[in-house]
Amino acid sequence: MNVDLHSHSLASDGLLAPAAVAARARAGGVDVWALTDHDDVSGLDEAAAAAAALGMRFVPGVEISVTWRAEPSHKGTTVHVVGLNIDPENAALADGLAAIRAGREDRARRIAFDLEVAGVPGALEGARKYAANPDLVSRTHFARFLVEAGKVPSTHAAFNRYLTEGKPGHVAHDWASLADAMDWIRAAGGVAVVAHPGRYKLATGNLNRFLAEFKDRGGAAIEVLTGSHTAAQYNHFAEVCRCFGFMASRGSDYHGPGESRVDPGDLPRLPADLTPVWQGW
Ligand code: AMP
Ligand code: MN
Ligand code: MN
Ligand code: MN
8 A cells, every 4th residue: 555644735835736736646656645735724625525536545634834942942943743634624723823824924024035135136926926825935935936036046956045044045933832733733633743854953862852752742653754864764763663662654745746856655665563654544
């Protein structure tokens, strides 16, 4: 069974409509598929209908932006927590996600201001043009605008030169707390999964502290196989699952043609001794 539990659509920073992502997943041989847009569930109805029409099992999901602090004085690190099998109608979850999206609006203005100072005018309007969901402007939309404006040759270069920490289009931002994100996922009946744990800018000790706190707060699983991990990281995070007693997840983090290393479903199998997060569904 091919299970892919992480992907994006036009409801956040993907390039395709939910139904088109479903079709890509099915074409890639996926049997069980989750749409997990950033901080937004507005694509889930279309995704569910499309998956049903394609004979593919659908799992409603969301990828929540979180700021985690190792201690109160820590400046905070952005981490992503995926909620799977959530009820998108749940009020606590819906209200929490709406608050994150409101914060994104303010952040987009600050990013645009910084870019203007750095000699790139019109970035807010420019990024908005790429954001099909006007409620959800992400750095990815700024990256596409920076390519269009001729400032960089690729979205990858846009992140390297402008949109990451220490660069002129990067601003500090407080996302949801880990406690709140976990509460919303639990309230919505979902399972919490740490997205791409290999990608965070945390020293090993702090990553372990984060994972321990995630587990204490009811966290069930981490992504082992993701388009963001190298083959060495597949092995490493399989071992992390064994040490912490986490279930394992698998997801491409597909964003659309030309913007993703991995197509939906195109990942290895989970090691046989790990418990898949979808076991028992
Ligand atoms: P945001 O939530 O607005 O900070 O945007 C985060 C998104 O930017 C991620 O989900 C990725 O899709 C994208 N992203 C982050 N870093 C990079 C990178 N180095 N290259 C390409 N895309 C990136
Ligand atoms: Mn993204
Ligand atoms: Mn992510
Ligand atoms: Mn993602």
